[in-house]
Amino acid sequence: MYFKDLTTYKYMNKEKALNIGWLKKGHFFKTGDVPEEFIEKLWHYLKYPVQVCRGFHTCDFCKNAKTGVPTVTFKGETRNVGYYEIRVWGQDEKVYAAPSLIIHYILQHHYKPPQEFIDAVIYSDAHSKEYYQKILTYSKGYDFWLAQDCTKL
Numbered sequence: 001m002y003f004k005d006l007t008t009y010k011y012m013n014k015e016k017a018l019n020i021g022w023l024k025k026g027h028f029f030k031t032g033d034v035p036e037e038f039i040e041k042l043w044h045y046l047k048y049p050v051q052v053c054r055g056f057h058t059c060d061f062c063k064n065a066k067t068g069v070p071t072v073t074f075k076g077e078t079r080n081v082g083y084y085e086i087r088v089w090g091q092d093e094k095v096y097a098a099p100s101l102i103i104h105y106i107l108q109h110h111y112k113p114p115q116e117f118i119d120a121v122i123y124s125d126a127h128s129k130e131y132y133q134k135i136l137t138y139s140k141g142y143d144f145w146l147a148q149d150c151t152k153l
Helices: 036-045 102-109 115-122 129-138
Strands: 071-074 077-080 085-089 095-099
Touching: 036 085, 036 102, 036 115, 071 102, 085 115, 085 129, 095 115
Parallel strands: none
Antiparallel strands: 071 077, 085 095
């Protein structure tokens, strides 16, 4: 599934959000280094899945892709990815919609998201009660795996 970065999100819900990290083979994406702080904070967003699907996506860029739900390991912790999305609220009321595979794309394929998304992640707090409340509001009060982190192996 490919959507150009910073275009209007229209995949599963009609919401006011911008696409980030919807990559696919055959489409250009920017590569480069990202700050460690960004990766650490982005990792925490994976605890708050939205738009959870029954099926899953795998990486188009991996030559020897494993079968089954993709996993990513960061600093000794492993999470399932590929079957849900995350939301990041930035400045000016912007909302960014990203597939959970974004962390794999960054760690394994050196994908560099737009700077405004990097800044939104760095200057936000996925650990806060406010973020949890935003996710609950987004999910219409439904605590889908939020109380218990089910993405972690």
